[in-house]
Amino acid sequence: MKALHRKLLRDLWALRMQALTIALVVASGIAGFVGSLSTHDSLLEARDRYYASARFADVFSQARRAPDALALRLAELPGAAEVQTRLVFDTQIALEGVRQPLAARIVGADPFALEEGINRVTLRSGRWPARGSSEVLVNQAFASARKLGPGSTVRALLNGRMQTLQVVGVGLSPEYIYATTDALLSDDRSFGIFWMDRERLAAAFDMDGAFNSVAIKLRPGASAGAAIEDLDRLLAPYGSRGAYPRREQASDKVLAGEIAQQRAFGVFLPTVFLAVAVFILNVVLGRQVATQRDQIAALKALGYEDRSIVAHYLSISAAIVGAGIAAGVALGDWLGRYMTGMYTGFFHFPEFYYQRAGWIVLLAAAACLAAAAAGSWHAVRGVISLRAAEAMRPPSPPAFRPLLLERMGLGRLTSPAGRMILRSVERRPFRALLTVLGIASAVAILIAGTWWKDAIDHLLEVQFSAAQPGDVYLGFTELRGPGAGHELARLPGVLRAEASRSIPVRLHAGHRSYRTAVQGLAPDAQLRRLVDEHLRVAPLAAGGALLTERLAGVLELRPGDTVRVEFLDGERRERELTVTGVVGELMGMGVYMDLETLAALAGDGPLVNSGALRTDGGDLGPLYDRLKEMPGIAGVFVKSALIRYTRETSAANILFFTGVLTVFAAAIAVGVVYNSARIALAERAWELATLRVLGFTQREVAVLLLAELGIELLLGIPLGFVGGYHLSMALVSATSAEHFTIPLVILPSTYAYAGLTTLAAGAVSAWIVQRRLSRLDLVGVLKTRE
Secondary structure, three states, rough: OOOHHHHHHHHHHHOHHHHHHHHHHHHHHHHHHHHHHHHHHHHHHHHHHHHHOOOOEEEEEEEEEOOOHHHHHHHHHEEEEEEEEEEEEEEEEEEOOOOOEEEEEEEEOOOOHHOOOOOEEEEEEEOOOOOOOOOOEHHHHHHHEEEEEEEEEEEEEEOOOEEEEEEEEHHHEEEOOOOOOOOOOOOOOEEEEEEEEEEHHHHHHHOOOOEEEEEEEEOOOOOHOOOOHHHHHHHHOOOOOOOEEEOHHHHHHHHHHHHHHHHHHHHHHHHHHHHHHHHHHHHHHHHHHHOOOOHHHHHHHHHHHHHHHHHHHHHHHHHHHHHHHHHHHHHHHHHHHHHHHHOOOOOEEEEEEOOHHHHHHHHHHHHHHHHHHHHHHHHHHHHOOOOOOHHHOOOOOHHHHHHHHOOOOHHHHHOOOHHHHHHHHHHHHHHHHHHHHHHHHHHHHHHHHHHHHHHHHHHHHHHHHHOOOOOOEEEEEEEEEEHHHHHHHHOOOEEEEEEEEEEEEEEEEEOEEEEEEEEEEEOOOOOOOOEEEOOOOOOOOOOOOOEEHHHHHHHOOOOOOEEEEEEOOOOOOOEEEEEEEEEEEEEOOOOEEEEHHHHHHOOOOOOEEEEEEEEEEOOOHHHHHHHHHHHOEEEEEHHHHHHHHHHHHHHHHHHHHHHHHHHHHHHHHHHHHHHHHHHHHHHHHHHHHHHOOOOOOOOHHHHHHHHHHHHHHHHHHHHHHHHHHHHHHHHHHHHOOOEOOOOOOHHHHHHHHHHHHHHHHHHHHHHHHHHHHHHHHHHHHHHOOO
16 A cells, blocks of 8 residues: 555544534535435426326317317317317315315316327226216325225216216326416315216206317427417307416426426525535645645655645545535435425326436536535645745744734733633634634525525415405306305305406517416405515505516516506407506416406406405304305315415425424534634644643633634624525525515524524534543644754
8 A cells, every 4th residue: 555545544534523524514415416406307207207198288278168060170270289178167066074165177078088188187096987977087186185086976066056976086187287276276175176078067067069178289399379379269259268388287387386496496505515515625624734734745855746745635535525425415315205205295196206317416426526626726735836845844823913902902801811712813814714604604504494484484474364364265157246245245154255356368568478367356355455575565556457576577567567468258358558556476476456447448347256255253164055055156265274284284394304404504513613623723732732731721721722613603603694594585586486486584583593503513513622622632742843
């Protein structure tokens, strides 16, 4: 074994604790990078594979009633490879033992089309519905949430008549990987998808020989925009509600947003981890090289070339980082598998496996090794450039200069021990600054990983307490007159009822356009208010439109600008509207105006299609029973149930991510504090041993060493609070989806948690260093070079 090889092993052994802490920080960054990006790739692969196997359509549209004969003309559209027409109705369902009204979407299609056509349904259990029967398939998410399966029965309100449906199978569809309604918030417990024979559903709704929904699969290379224009033209006489591409389909939009967030999260935080790891490695190696000046000089004098010495120290760096990479890949695999498992509760694929692409590991390892090599070279080159004789001399001691406090005449305010501590900090400001920055990084990462609970709690408070303070929200299957609100107010237990209207529209501003819905509200509405994240209420102005902040940003509109509104329902009118204001709502991309203005623009009178109820807080059973019997209600959603479901599903995820990031941040804190203390001990060993010989107790000497770390902790934690806020702000910008904004809300308890956790990690590091200080060999340390 060569001499440098033996030296490498000895150096690694001497640095074993410092190397371990650095490797842990590297492992944290690699694990976050590998786990998050592998989960992203797993989601992307599962989606693309399922879309291809199920032949997911590219263009969709709805109409009121179109004749089946039109399907032949739709099939002849340029670019259309296959066309599927069907019946789709939203309605209420009732389950035995469930008092709360539930919503459902009933899809009527030919059983052969369900099995072999586009938007193919994957049968998970049971069998296909028989022709002409009341048998149905139910989507897997709702079936799991409500314990349904072959043999279960469901009572559905079909065209005003309650009918019993027999569940014969459980299925999955690419249209409902994430099942949600277009207008009302929903969850897997309150909203289900059912597929049944088209002829049976047509008979129930008097839709024989007609369809109200169409999906088109395009040929490769065909233009979706051209297909949408042709489809709108053909369906316009039959009450078309506007065709749209796959990217605007509700389930795909949610899934695409989550995939984008996962990618942003997988790149952002791990980059910070790796940067901190490289920083610590650079500091440790720099000081290690400084303490081995005489050894480097001896090697140079013995004829070792500079490149061999540089390679030796780069090997130290590579060994430490390599251990971190190996541990990080293993930890990242576990993290990725866990996150992939969590997503199976939200997105439902026939096959959803965790997979790790080789390029992810190679990219992470290469970036980490390259950064570590650059940092190591920076640390070594200063000593390598010295001549051997010069390197053999000890480095010049720092020049003595009175403290800033002493120069200001305030030196008597501190004790001699205090002045010694402050002198050590002031005479090595760069080292102290690096340690403070490292501690601040740990605090910032801890805050960035734990503030999500604060944000979700605030989001729920804004959306469901301030913006939607009602208790029950519902939608009608058809437009109703202004008396609908009074009818709802007479329901049992209702204190206040309000009716509103929503119309699908396409907004045009120059060359930009966006498909959304305009919602008309009563001027005195209390159960649906426009509230921003600061709980400020935005009033509606008569004759104009109020846009959400995100929608105004997409269309590049400001108050006072004009927007062209293309109504996608009714007479398909187009109108010019003035933007009267912008509201920073946390959820949604909508347009709001008062009911009278919307009625005038639509040209069909003061009609409504949704309602909100505030109850007396008593037993809601009689209200639920009455709503189940009311015809023409497409869906009923109870706010308390939705909030409870949201909290239950988010609590486990938040707890997991908080725990993981707490461990990662603690690793950074320990790595920074411990390495700083160990290096300070190595640099000041002669000084501290001298003080022990002069009569200072072990405790007094430990205070002189560790108090400096305490000062750095007290400086780094507040700086980390500021950094954590800005890091969280950057995460908000990187991960906010199109249809909702994550509010940047960090409670004092989160700051306290981050600070106390970092202090605890620092205390553990200080205890380890203090133990090493107690075993200091005074005679060996006091031997100096002449």
